[in-house]
Amino acid sequence: MDVRFINPFLNGTVQVLKTMAFVEPKAGKPFLKKDSLARGDISGIIGLTGSARGSLALSFSESSILKIVSNMLGEEIKTLNGDIKDAVGEITNMVSGAARKELETLGFNITAAIPTVVAGKDHSISHVLGGPSIIIPFETPQGPFVVDICIGSIAGQ
Amino acid sequence: MSVNKNLKILIVDDFATMRKVIRNLLKQGGFENVVEAEDGLAALKILKSQQVDFIISDWNMPNMSGLELLKAVRGDDELKALPFLMVTAEALKDNVVAAVKAGVSNYIVKPFTAEVLNEKIEKIVKSLAA
Numbered sequence: 001m002d003v004r005f006i007n008p009f010l011n012g013t014v015q016v017l018k019t020m021a022f023v024e025p026k027a028g029k030p031f032l033k034k035d036s037l038a039r040g041d042i043s044g045i046i047g048l049t050g051s052a053r054g055s056l057a058l059s060f061s062e063s064s065i066l067k068i069v070s071n072m073l074g075e076e077i078k079t080l081n082g083d084i085k086d087a088v089g090e091i092t093n094m095v096s097g098a099a100r101k102e103l104e105t106l107g108f109n110i111t112a113a114i115p116t117v118v119a120g121k122d123h124s125i126s127h128v129l130g131g132p133s134i135i136i137p138f139e140t141p142q143g144p145f146v147v148d149i150c151i152g153s154i155a156g157q
Numbered sequence: 158m159s160v161n162k163n164l165k166i167l168i169v170d171d172f173a174t175m176r177k178v179i180r181n182l183l184k185q186g187g188f189e190n191v192v193e194a195e196d197g198l199a200a201l202k203i204l205k206s207q208q209v210d211f212i213i214s215d216w217n218m219p220n221m222s223g224l225e226l227l228k229a230v231r232g233d234d235e236l237k238a239l240p241f242l243m244v245t246a247e248a249l250k251d252n253v254v255a256a257v258k259a260g261v262s263n264y265i266v267k268p269f270t271a272e273v274l275n276e277k278i279e280k281i282v283k284s285l286a287a
Contacts, residue, residue: 015268016267016268019268019269019270020178020267020268020269069174072174072178072181073174073177073178073181074181074184082173083173083174083177086172086173086174086175087174087178089172090172090174090175090178093246093267094246094267094268096246097246097247097266097267098268100247101247112246
């Protein structure tokens, strides 16, 4: 995968969570993931097409997403309910939007599909391109989450 | 000139959670008189049955999009003067041009802070009063 794709998704994730949820996540070292197992309890997945094609997933640990969404809504949420699922979809959408805006400056014109949300222990992430994917791990005071991207540029880019 | 914080604001978004998020951000700016609709069609029903002072609408929605709602509002003699703030996940040039052509008052790109949202509302209301 083209390394130019990593920073826009990393920056977009930090920007969205900082702005909407007042959480400043710390990014760890990206690594390659060869299996389809999600690295979190709930994941938002969105397909990307255009001058690059692939998919983006955000997988949150239960503790991290409960705090993030509680901050977004201004009320404490204690379980992975419908609000959390909605919010994970919306966060995925916003991260994709912020990343695509940055990618536009690199000459990539990418559009996004509608996000889907999957929850449960040991659920899997099905990337459009099949894999392998790049994992960008993040830490928050309440727990970890990861950005899981599998994207490739179309010939000519 | 200060803006009337009792403005009745209609939030239109298909995601209930996003409506709650916007409601929470508005509250931080002192705007608590809020009604909600899950798409453009539901919004029109509300606009026809009660007085609303300001519309904040998402762009992407099923049944009737934010742009279609904006066009319907601007095409209605009773509603056409209503301030309309469009919320988008991305500032695509074509979308912005289409919204401006349809008469949007302003637009805001997600993610945004309470400060940015409330500043946009105040700016639109003040420009209408000038």
